[in-house]
Amino acid sequence: MHGHITQDNLVAVPAAAVWEAYSGLQLGKLVDKLLPDVIGRVEVVEGDGGVGTLVKLTFPPGSPGSGYMIEKFIKNDDVARVKETELVEGGYRDLGFDFYRIRLEIIEKDSESSIIRSSVEYEIDDKLAELASHVxxxxxxxxxxxxxxxLSEKKTAQTQ
Known part of the structure; x- marks a missing residue:
């Protein structure tokens, strides 16, 4: 079974500023700073933020599943503002998923706002199809x- 889900979030920040935060290793640092109790802790296992980088996300206490996942950066396109990661260990892999990819795309709406498009693509054996409802x-x-x-608050503080 193959599946794909997408969510768009409008933010009042220019696309270039959002991409600066999402590209490379900056995103993990922001997650650590802003969302450790919601998403978890991010640590670099290997790499410098480019393609091939491995990062480990340790979920907050009480999260279901194995408690962690390791992702590999497979795309980091500064021109198209697209970042893709594939799950290589833990997380959904431990539940039986054969493939799990996250795609983050920053789309310029206008000079002061952008859209963060978050997508998940996955594959799982048809016998385990009921697990797809967890994605x-x-x-x-x-x-x-x-x-x-x-980023919006940071931009406002800089202009005052």
Missing amino acids: NTKPLEIMAETIGKH
Whole structure:
């Protein structure tokens, strides 16, 4: 079974500023700072933020499942403002998913706002299809909203 879900979040921040936060390793640092009790802690296992980088996300206490996941950066396109990661260990892999990819795309709406498009693509054996109902974009939505708000407040503080 193959599935795909997408969520768009509008933020009042220019696309270039959002991409600066989402590209490379900056996103993990912001998650650590702003969302450790919601999404978890991020640590770099290997790499410098480019393609091939491995990061480990340790979920907050009380989270269901194995408690962690390791993702590999497979795309980090500064021109298209697209970042993709694939799950290589833990998380949904431990539940039986064969493939789990997250795609983050920053789309310019106008000079002062942008859209953070978060997508999840997955594959799971048809015998385990009921587990697909667990897949959602909620953590990515929370991350987009929180980081968008943080960047907007930072922009406002700089212009005052």
